[in-house]
Each structure stands twice: as C-alpha cells, then as structure tokens.
Amino acid sequence: MSRSGRLIQAAAVAAAASLALAACGGGSGGEGDGNGDGDASGDLELIxxxxLTVCSEVPYPPFEIEDTSAPSGYSGFDIDxxxxxxxxxxxxxxxxxxxFDAIQGGTAYASGQCDMGASAxxxxxxRQANLDFSEPYYDSLQSLLVAADSGITGIADLAGQPVAVQATTTGEAYAQENAxxxxxxxxxGDAEMWPALQGGTVVAILQDLPVNVTHAQEDPNYVIVEEYDTEESYGFAFGKDTNPNLIAAVxxxxxxxxxxxxxxxxxDSYFSAEG
Structure with a gap:
C-alpha cells in the first residue's frame, strides 16, 4: 500500500468522527447535518x-490542469x-x-475570492496559524529534476548553480536548508519553472515529486535524480475559524x-505509475 493509502485510511477514522459530531450538532451551534441539505439552509456559508468556489493555482500537473472538456474548465487530481x-x-x-501565495497565506479567503483552496x-x-485544513488527502515527496545530460546526480552538485523553486512553498524551504x-x-509556479529548465535558465527544479514525474514522463530528456521524504501531507485550505460546517462536509x-x-x-488513475 502507498504512503498515501495508509495516511488516508488513518485519516478516515478522524474524518468520520468529525462528521458524526457535526451531524449531531443540531443545537445552538447551528451546524446542521454537514451535507448538501445543510447548504440549503445556509449552514455552509458559501460565497x-x-x-463551491475553489481557488487553485493552474497549471500544476497532475494536480491542476486547464481542461476545456471538464465542467469547471479544469481537471487534475485536486480538481477531480x-x-x-x-x-x-x-x-x-x-x-x-x-x-499560490494568496491561497496559502489566507488572503484569498479573507477577500471573498473562494470558499476553499485546492492547490497541492x-x-x-x-500555515495552520492562518488557515484551517481538511483531513489530509495526499502524501508527497520533494524531488530534483534535471536534464539527463547535465551530470548532476543530486543536491550536493548544486553549489553555485541556478536552481528553480516555487516561492513560499515547502520545496523552497527545503532547498534553502539543504542546498x-x-x-x-x-x-x-511550475508554469514558469518548467520553461526555465527547458531554456537553460536554471539547471534543476526542486519541487513536489508528482509534478516532476509528469515532466520526466512527458520529456525523456529530463530525469529525476533524487527524492526527499519530507513527510508532507496535502489538505484543502479554508479561512481561519470561518466555516467549520463546510470543513465537516468536505x-x-x-x-x-x-x-x-x-x-x-x-x-490510481493519476499516480499508479509512480509505483
């Protein structure tokens, strides 16, 4: 079983308990039943x-992808x-x-742009100081993507070299500490990092493994030379202390x-190839 599968099973118990409490909370808290029927009476307090208005930084494959055939105009694991x-x-x-900075910093919710964030x-x-999160739904690793002929074999080879990271992310923090x-x-975001690597502006991208896997699968001229287990888990984000009923429903x-x-x-439709 994948790390994600183990975490998801463990989180299911907590999620079910949270939902049960919400379903029983018909008193002064006004929590309703925590589902679509609750929204009919305004319990979900949607914009x-x-x-359901969701903020996401696109593109970030395989999590967020522009897709005109999808009902929302977007697809990817998060969006699906x-x-x-x-x-x-x-x-x-x-x-x-x-x-992404507005999504992970909280301003997207405070300004009324969205009910929740879904953006890996x-x-x-x-982040928990400014945001509430759903139960974790995905485990991720960090990774290093380079040109196959670069001669770079790992993070130790990056001294003095230009390396792309995404601002305000855990990948950036990991690179600052370890490189x-x-x-x-x-x-x-990735929309700027990937062309920078292809164009030779940088020699590597250090970011979430699934995104780098997508690039390596689509272009064999690029390879992942290292993976880093940072014990990261993704969650859907919400404004701090603003909508507990929506969190319970999600x-x-x-x-x-x-x-x-x-x-x-x-x-499995997105990640089974990762092994």
Whole structure:
C-alpha cells in the first residue's frame, strides 16, 4: 500500500468522527447535518449559494490542469477530487485561478475570492496559524529534476548553480536548508519553472515529486535524480475559524469516497505509475 493509502485510511477514522459530531450538532451551534441539505439552509456559508468556489493555482500537473472538456474548465487530481466533493454536496463547482501565495497565506479567503483552496497545499504549523485544513488527502515527496545530460546526480552538485523553486512553498524551504550554496531562483509556479529548465535558465527544479514525474514522463530528456521524504501531507485550505460546517462536509465527503473506493480509483488513475 502507498504512503498515501495508509495516511488516508488513518485519516478516515478522524474524518468520520468529525462528521458524526457535526451531524449531531443540531443545537445552538447551528451546524446542521454537514451535507448538501445543510447548504440549503445556509449552514455552509458559501460565497455564492449553491456553488463551491475553489481557488487553485493552474497549471500544476497532475494536480491542476486547464481542461476545456471538464465542467469547471479544469481537471487534475485536486480538481477531480473537489468536483466529486461538490457533486456529493449537490453544489456547482467554480474554480478560480489564483496565485499560490494568496491561497496559502489566507488572503484569498479573507477577500471573498473562494470558499476553499485546492492547490497541492502542504499542511504546516505555520500555515495552520492562518488557515484551517481538511483531513489530509495526499502524501508527497520533494524531488530534483534535471536534464539527463547535465551530470548532476543530486543536491550536493548544486553549489553555485541556478536552481528553480516555487516561492513560499515547502520545496523552497527545503532547498534553502539543504542546498544553501545553490543559487536559488524563486518563481511563482511550475508554469514558469518548467520553461526555465527547458531554456537553460536554471539547471534543476526542486519541487513536489508528482509534478516532476509528469515532466520526466512527458520529456525523456529530463530525469529525476533524487527524492526527499519530507513527510508532507496535502489538505484543502479554508479561512481561519470561518466555516467549520463546510470543513465537516468536505471531510465527510472524503470519508465516503474512501469507504466506497472512489478515492482509490481516482488516486490510481493519476499516480499508479509512480509505483
């Protein structure tokens, strides 16, 4: 079983318990039943009634991809997962393409741009000071992607070399700590880092493994030379202390998907090739 599968099973117990408490909370807390019926009475406090508005930075394959054939105009593991959650809650899904800093920093929720964030967001103590998170839904590693003929075999070879990292991410933090002699160049996202590597502006990209796997699979001229286990788990993000009913509803939908096998089916469709 993958690390993700073990974490998801463990989190299912907590998610189910959270949902059960929400379902029983019909007192002064006004929590309703934590599902689509709760939204009908306004319990989910959505920005737009009947619509789940999600902020995500696109592209970030395989998690976020522009896709005109999808109902929301986007697909990818994160988007397909929140689409299934929205469907289970009888809500329309609307995806807003927003910079990652606003999503992980909390301003996207405070300004009313979205109800939740879905953008491969690692749950960290620093972020929990400004955000609430759903139960974890994915485990990830960091990795180093380089040109196959670069001669770079690992992070120790990066001293004095220009390396792409995404600003305000755990990948950037890992590179700052473990490659202090590299010339780290912070980019807004993968959409800028990948062309920088292809064009020779940088010699490597240090970021989440699944994204680098996608690039290596699509272009054999690039290879992943190292993976780093940083014990990262992704969660969906929400404004701090603003919508516990929506969090309970999302956790409940995730628990149902784990129980009925639809989560594993979606996971396998994107990540089974990773081994």
């Amino acid at each position: 737009t009634a009947g619509t 997962l929140v689409q299934a959650i929205a469907d289970s809650l009888d809500l329309e899904l609307v995806v807003q393409d927003v910079g 967001i690692t749950i960290t103590e620093d 202090p002699d590299a010339e780290l160049i912070s980019y807004p 956790n409940g939908a995730l628990a149902t998907m784990r129980d009925d096998g639809s989560y594993q089916e979606l996971y």
